[in-house]
Amino acid sequence: MICGRGGLFTTETARNMEKIEELRTLHVLGGTFFDALMSSEKAQAVATGSIIRAMWPVLLDITAGLLGLALGVIVNALADQLPPRDEGPPLPLRAPYCRSCGHLFPAAHWPALAHLLLAGGRCTHCGAGRGWRAPLVEAGSAIGAVGLWRWAGGEVGVFYAGVIVSFIFLLITVIDIEHRLVLWRVVWVSAIVLLLLGGLSPERGWQKTIIGGLVGYGMVFMMFLFGQAYMWVVARRRGQPLEEIAFGGGDVNLAGLVGLAVGWSGVLPAVVIGIFTAGMFSLGMLGVQLLRGRYNPHTPFAYGPFLALGGMAVYLCGRSIAAWWLGSP
Ligand SMILES: [Zn+2]
Secondary structure (H helix, E strand, O other): OOOHHHHHHHHHHHHHHHHHHHHHHHHHHHHHHHHHHHHHHHHHHHHHHHHHHHHHHHHHHHHHHHHHHHHHHHHHHHHHHOOOOOOOOOOOOOOOEOOOOOOEOOHHHOOHHHHHHHHOOEOOOOOOEOOOHHHHHHHHHHHHHHHHHHHHOOOHHHHHHHHHHHHHHHHHHHHHHHHOOOOHHHHHHHHHHHHHHHHHOOOOHHHHHHHHHHHHHHHHHHHHHHHHHHHHHHHHHHOOOOOOOOOOHHHHHHHHHHHHHHOHHHHHHHHHHHHHHHHHHHHHHHHHHHHHOOOOOOOOOOOHHHHHHHHHHHHHHHHHHHHHHHHOO
16 A cells, blocks of 8 residues: 555555465365365265165175075985985985985085086086086076065065975975975975964964865865876776876875965965966977877876966965956956
């Protein structure tokens, strides 16, 4: 400004004012920077939160898939070891082993899918292949468990109940396809488990569960008797004994299990779905036989997997099936 002390003073003051202004600017800038930093951290936290939130269902799916894989390993081990052996009485259960040389697999090879990836599914002792059933069952079980988790809609109890029911019917299906047998020791253990599961479930209760089991058993037992009578008539006409064609005794037990799993209201649709899909399958089989020129209307096949399929269909989508059933003319 103007000269003199005042001027000097003014200059000083002005300089000070400038400094103060600088500091203020710095402060403001710093504040803005700090605010920006804080808000970016906040944004980061929010982003991390939303990533976790977004990843959470995927993590749960992966967990369900791993559980399914582990159960698939157990289904394979039981299906290998429970059926009667030609060589003698059944051995005590043990870890997965080579069916060719009896060598126990190392733990890393217990899941057949891992065995397939690590060693081409071949026994490291004798080189024999493990076959396709084990990896297929594991893959199906893993995918099925993810499906069950989604089906259960986040309800852990519903999920585990579904896993147990699926495990039982998967094991019975694998053994029936390979041996044409529904093993009695699988049946009675499963019956106890399914009875407890249904009886303790608040939606089902003991009465509906027990009646379901009895109706399923009784219904297919009647069909079994009719099948026996039909076979007897056909055999007399042909003058020669006939291979079994209708339900066997194992299917009667299995129908009892299906009834225990789905309850009295679901057992009829379950058996009908089983018979219908089995009929479709045998028609397809006859078609193939006709095309190949080897037609045999009495070719036996396992009914069990179709009953198990009907049971699972009603167990998983019982309400939609019931609605369709009641709505259909
Ligand atoms: Zn081997």
